[in-house]
Amino acid sequence: MITLEHVDKKYIEHHALKDVSLDFPKNETTVIIGPSGSGKSTLLRAINLLELPEKGHLKFDDLDIDFSQPISSKQQFQLRRKSGMVFQNWNLFPHLTVLQNITEGPRAVLKQSKTVAENAAKKLLELVGLPDTANRYPNQLSGGQQQRISICRALAMQPEYLLLDEPTSALDPELEIQVLRVLKDLAAQKQSMIVVTHNMEFARLVADRIVFFEDGQAIYNGASKAFFDHPEGRIKAFLEAISLESDEAADSNLS
Structure with a gap:
């Protein structure tokens, strides 16, 4: 389990994380949602030490990182060995083939032989529906295909947790669905995932737990079904604001 205890992160003009304490259970998909600028991505990046809070602890199995103290390269390696990060933009190496991107x-790092690494990579390409792309280069693929390759690259490191920061935000709707289907399949296989997304349909279908973030704080942390079926207060207002179905006025304005 990944645990955050009293994590606090400030920028010069913005208090991004305010005394955040959360658990992220293994073999579950936790989806983090909320308005833009609420601290969602900062939270996810802190879990992978891409952002360094000033206070608090990050605990992952027997690893305990105190953000108020210098973090060693050994601690960084131990943490990142356990988690794989997938970003908004796929960041594949353009000079390497798909197979080379996944096996590098x-x-x-894992010291796998070329044969073992390539066999595992080919299985991952089958998993995401791209078995014929092994020898292509990134510029020969669509955005949706490149993002699926990024997921393969992260999974190839055998992470305990997959961390995804708005993995479909740069894609058009058709390509977005391709990626979300892969994540849905991974969730069904009980791959531990923490996903920041604006896609409420994906969150409703896939999430075991929802963390709703606003103004640097988790104001909801619980079951997905309760979040969507019985919203109250600020959460209800948020869901209504992003749904045309609940807005008769919007319907009349669009007609």
Whole structure:
């Protein structure tokens, strides 16, 4: 389990995380949602040490990181060995083939042989529906295909947790669905995931738990079904604001 205790992060003009304490259980998909600028991505990046809060603890199995103290390269390696990050933009190496992009990490870090790494990569390509792309280069793929390759690259490192920061925000709706289907399949296989997204349909279908973030704080942390079926107060207002179905006035204005 990943645990955050009293995590606090400030920028010069913005208090991004305010005394945040959360658990992220294994074998579950936790989806973090909320308005823009609420601290969602900062929270996710802190879990992978891409942002460093000033206070608090991050606990992951036997690893305990105190953000108020210097973080060693050994601690960074231990944490990142357990988690794989997928960003908004896929960040594939343009000079490497798809197969090379996926196998570089396992061969360099996990010390896998070329044969073992390539066999595992081909299985991952089958998993995401791209078995014929192994020898292509990133610029020969669509955005949706590249993002699925990014997921393969993260999974190739055999992470305990997959961390995804708005993984479909740069894609058009058709390509977005391709990626979300892969994540839905991973969730069904009980891959531990923490996903920041604006896609409420995906959150409703896939999330075991929802964390609703606003103004640097988690104002809801609980079951997905309760979040969507019985929203109250600010959460109800948020869901209504992003749904045309609940707005008769919007319907009349669009007609």
